[in-house]
Amino acid sequence: MSRTMTYREAMREAIREAMNADEKVFLMGEDVGHYGGCYAVSKGLLDEFGPDRIRDTPLSESGFTGAGIGAALGGMRPIVEIMTCNFALLALDQIMNTAATMRHMSGGQYHVPVVIRMATGAGRQLAAQHSHSLEGWFAHIPGLRVLAPATVADARAMLARALEDPDPVLIFENALLYNREGDVPDDLAAIDIDHASIRREGSDISLITYGGSLWKCMDAAEELAGIGVSAEVLDLRTLRPLDDAAIMASVAKTRRALIVDEGWRSGSLSAEIMSRIIEQGFWTLDTPPMRLCSAEVPIPYAKHMEEAALPQVSGIVDAARKLVGG
Amino acid sequence: MSRTMTYREAMREAIREAMNADEKVFLMGEDVGHYGGCYAVSKGLLDEFGPDRIRDTPLSESGFTGAGIGAALGGMRPIVEIMTCNFALLALDQIMNTAATMRHMSGGQYHVPVVIRMATGAGRQLAAQHSHSLEGWFAHIPGLRVLAPATVADARAMLARALEDPDPVLIFENALLYNREGDVPDDLAAIDIDHASIRREGSDISLITYGGSLWKCMDAAEELAGIGVSAEVLDLRTLRPLDDAAIMASVAKTRRALIVDEGWRSGSLSAEIMSRIIEQGFWTLDTPPMRLCSAEVPIPYAKHMEEAALPQVSGIVDAARKLVGG
Amino acid sequence: MTGTKLRLDHDHCRLLLKQMLRVRRFEEKCAELYTREKIRGFLHLYIGEEAVATGIMQALGEEDAVVATYREHGHALLRGVPAGEIMAEMYGKQEGCSRGRGGSMHLFHAPTRFYGGNAIVGGGLPMAVGLALADKMQGKRNITVCFFGEGAAAEGEFHESLNLAALWDLPVLFVCENNLYAMGTALDLSESETDIHAKAASYKMPSEIVDGMNVVDVEVAARRSVDAIREGNGPVFLECRTYRFRAHSMFDPELYREKEEVKKWTEIGPIRRFQSWALEAGELNQTDIDAIEEEVALEVSEAVAFAEAGTWEPVTDLLHDVGAEART
């Protein structure tokens, strides 16, 4: 059995469930309460749980993220919402130098069970300072787990799993997905967030992606099918640690890989994935893997320019054709 | 003709020269003045230039880096010193969202001629919060130029070239290099910081690296020569933009590449370099490239553990042997 | 600070009212164009707060610099950025003041030293400090005015910037536009000390509370402050108490405040109030006001026409101006 809901509703239901299940769980962040969440994820929860547990914070990203880390150390299970990854830069010191290091640096004495959620991605004409895709950066940091739910079901399931983790978990929610509808199975436990998921099977090429780009890849795969190219779409789901086995299995089958990643090309997560394919699957390849990323430019406001800067379905189709044809 | 000096002296002389050449140049940062610089780079300069131009700042990384960006917009030529890249996390918002975006986002009206220097790297038993190698992160950001002088001559030459740039330039100085001695040619203009430099010619394998790891690669190349392996050592020097042509030329010659990078492996600059080799030089390769990076762990204090976490000469030699033997 | 006398004659009253109306009518048009999807992305209206920027701008000279926030259409207009270029920017046209790349949140204009347009709350404050530092080090007598909301006062960058400006005696006028809310977060949910102006004492910076709904009060305070700053006495902090009549952005359902509260504030709206005062005082008559409205309507419609007639930046220019052209 399953139900249909939006990605936003799925996140909200997951938060509600977690808060009902464990009184140590609380949500804190800018405008999570009275405003209802900048993307309306937490709308209604203030009335349900009160201002202590749905805690509006001042504009102090470093302060309240650090406070969330401290509260986790102190025995609570905070969900910290940073409105978008663009503002998470202000909290990066706390995340990297405290949350991520604490367990190792303290010789295993302390651990930080904090969950930090944030929106990511471009595509809504919000221009240079509001369009970053920084999940690849966070995936560089040892000590963190980094999740990127792309489907409504994953959005519904990931939070509970993240809260089970005794260590810091970051959840990146592509802002374009909030209105997306999808099915959520009743058996959430069956959703395995630790492993990448094949969203569409194929035999000619692997489209490896995550988050908001998943749906562009699905559309591209559909188009490719129309011209006789069978594309497999692999949704990474967890960006740290990467599911190498799933990546290699898919590439071993299709012998061609196209990585689609909304981050700026140089130094993006796509480079890491390509490197691992080379390190672990070089001899299975028919042709060098390719990647499709954002142009290396602050994302512009004008719609046509923003579109030109980001990976698009047509670009995925073209690249895939080149790979299989070449 | 050339002179011998330390890396520290080279940086100091470069700052002095720049300040004498242009009264708009000034140095600001924590302890650059009365203390003499946390790595003694600016020692003596306060007496020479006074507190206006050798400007001690409060502990406010975001504030004074942003002020440097603003001062650059206002017609000055600031050199901002952030003690180490570990603290630069606190200034990342200003660097990414203001300095790097300004020219593009303003449609070309404004530009930010700021130079931001900082120490980077591990190896001095400073533990988890003081041992980051974050230059790879900064190399991800469009709008920045990222330099990593590895030789004394480059340290001497790069600053002036950085100050000629009308856009933000970041200089990463590996803290282990400050005491290193080297030759500085009198003709600084001949030093071409925009291109990678072959520090040792070789024919069997390319060791591709930068910054502090250069010297480990040089030692490894020497050792390899002893066992009949001719290693070429390529010093990238500029991390953004990367000198693809030099990388491909070296790899085309040796047909084997080992990338050595002190950053944590996943999502490090080494992944980008490997990806570019695959994208541009796949068919010239005899065998998949390899990379040697830091272990994915907050760098521990104890000496033997820190050494185990970082790339070492012996590891480079082993990896190179595997590559050529394989 | 010495008291600054203001001659509120006909011309000056006309100017102040017109400036406020320019912002009001321009933004009403923006709201309309947003629903018509001519303008996209985020759009933050300044409606209700016009007296603040209007009063402050009176005190600035041509060479002074302005740093604002994402709620900066009014500031840009009042600073002298042509209305057409602002509108074209929001349309995303290359005739826009940022070539269509910035949109509503990133208006830039070098000829008037208008430095944006910053979408990171608090992000503009360090820049203002730096601009002032550059002016001071170059011996120029310019000042930099930096606008920000009361919500920004909680950010670390507020603290660092105020300290730097005061420590180095820099010519910055900090203008806190206290409209009581940061998105949906009321001031008392974000600050333990809700009297923002009192925070300036932590930096030994002179500060004042100003009635931000009264354009004359704002102008007087601004002139006094700018004079003091230009004398070389270091920064000044003004907290202008005001209110935004519209939602935070076009996405905001406004769950966090009562309609009654909004109504109460609109009744003391800066335009309504100043206009009736000027009428009563006999400085303006209804003919004046009609003429102003007509001039403003014309400016707005010309701006829209300019934006409509604008062209799209060629996609091939995408990578232009990421940096200067390569040195090779």
Place this chain on the structure above:
Amino acid sequence: MTGTKLRLDHDHCRLLLKQMLRVRRFEEKCAELYTREKIRGFLHLYIGEEAVATGIMQALGEEDAVVATYREHGHALLRGVPAGEIMAEMYGKQEGCSRGRGGSMHLFHAPTRFYGGNAIVGGGLPMAVGLALADKMQGKRNITVCFFGEGAAAEGEFHESLNLAALWDLPVLFVCENNLYAMGTALDLSESETDIHAKAASYKMPSEIVDGMNVVDVEVAARRSVDAIREGNGPVFLECRTYRFRAHSMFDPELYREKEEVKKWTEIGPIRRFQSWALEAGELNQTDIDAIEEEVALEVSEAVAFAEAGTWEPVTDLLHDVGAEART
């Protein structure tokens, strides 16, 4: 806050002196071991400032939490972390309180709720806020004490943390150890308002200036503050004025201050001063002092022996405890 009376009897005097001496002698030994290269990395000595942590710790209960900085050997010792484990940590041995992974700047100790050990200036303040929030939300009556230098007061995280703690009435005791310098930067080069305690007013937080060279003053202020905090009255800010007698770290050439100044302060050193007072007041005699010195010397030498006898963490453990063992 109500005045708190302190009974300065023999036992208590002995305790205070001994605690200060434990820190002093332990750190003198550290300095020596540093020159002998037994200790590496950065080493920041607390010598001269012992009265601060000694006085504060008197007021804490077992369940309270402590957050400190990279200059925290004294705090750890006084909080009850065994001297041997601290010394072994600085040797990099796995018997150290952080398994040798942290070194001097990262002492951690769960049994005493000692949360480090933070090498990022200002980085511990948000953590302290969070620990206090957790205690409060769980209905525990614990407090969290957070130590930091006056240099940290310029950081944005200071501002954000004080506001959060005050806004949410959290049980935090903020202790600013004002030793007049941040590395080589004198207070008046880093703060426009050099009276740090006055900054607490920006957050409506009660604050006091304390003579940080007088252990009794510190203890009295600490007890008073902790009582108030435990009553649920929210955070308190103490500025303890003190001085570091040694260089900032072992790398510091101390170009930024006069020998005369250091001498002046050492003359009013906290140990010297308290010891002579206790002798004069007849609460302690020379025999007591000799006995204390002997006990302390023994503790220090045992700590060194413990560290010397310690073992190295196996290199194969490098990746242990980056996270919990994988879920698979």
